[in-house]
């Protein structure tokens with residue numbers, strides 16, 4: 352009744368907005384929308400007003416995730432669930448909701464300190480067909496599966512699991528990866544719709560966000576993006592490979608903020624039953640030498656600064 356239905360939007364903070372605009376359009380194929388607000392642009396992937404709000408705040412990190420519920424009643428029911436569980440949350444003003452282009456909005460934090468916004472009623476613009484920022488063979492796979500998935504900061508897998516269960520998400524430990532020192536690395540994956548996972552925990556770095564996965568409907572867009580990334584010498588953090596949980600064929604590369612974009616194709620739907628794996632099908636070699644590059648030195652399209 353009160354459950355999250357999708358990862359609807361993300362707010363990201365960046366150091367260099369013009370570089371992000373060029374990267375989002377010319378490498379990722381997203382549509383950049385500038386509404387004249389200083390230090391802000393929007394990125395579209397489909398009919399929604401935006402899937403990303405990009406703000407030039409210098410943080411180069413996730414500002415918040417926008418998690419959708421179905422409607423007004425579900426929004427109210429979730430407030431009750433949070434109140435009864437003692438999770439603090441702030442229901443936002445109409446002006447704050449309007450700033451996100453949604454009908455109703457509340458703000459809270461997960462147990463890892465990741466800022467969340469729960470909303471219903473996104474602004475969807477069917478009069479404005481998606482116009483990719485560069486050539487695409489097909490379209491992004493969004494729809495009922497939301498914008499994609501991301502891996503965010505985790506402090507305690509059990510606490511993350513309980514919190515997102517409260518929000519109506521399902522999932523569990525899906526990878527138990529043996530490490531050379533004999534210990535085992537565990538990663539938690541949670542879903543809320545037919546996308547295999549929407550949020551994952553247990554893999555990370557120093558930022559709130561490790562990566563966001565965006566998925567193409569066409570294999571040709573995966574291959575074309577791979578070629579573009581290589582042509583512009585954008586560092587690849589994890590090589591092409593296929594994941595065991597979502598069966599997605601994907602690769603990971605650095606964005607101008609120094610965290611990763613996973614670009615994928617061909618995922619299977621969520622299985623709704625637990626399974627675990629020790630490794631992927633093939634590929635997905637981690638490239639440990641990939642650190643935040645000097646973006647000035649890369650041959651990446653740069654919008655007029």
Ligand code: MBD
Nearest residue numbers: 554564594595596597613
């Ligand atoms: C994923 O999407 C992912 O990013 C990792 C690290 C493992 C399985 C699926």
Ligand code: FE
Nearest residue numbers: 500562564613
């Ligand atoms: Fe992923």
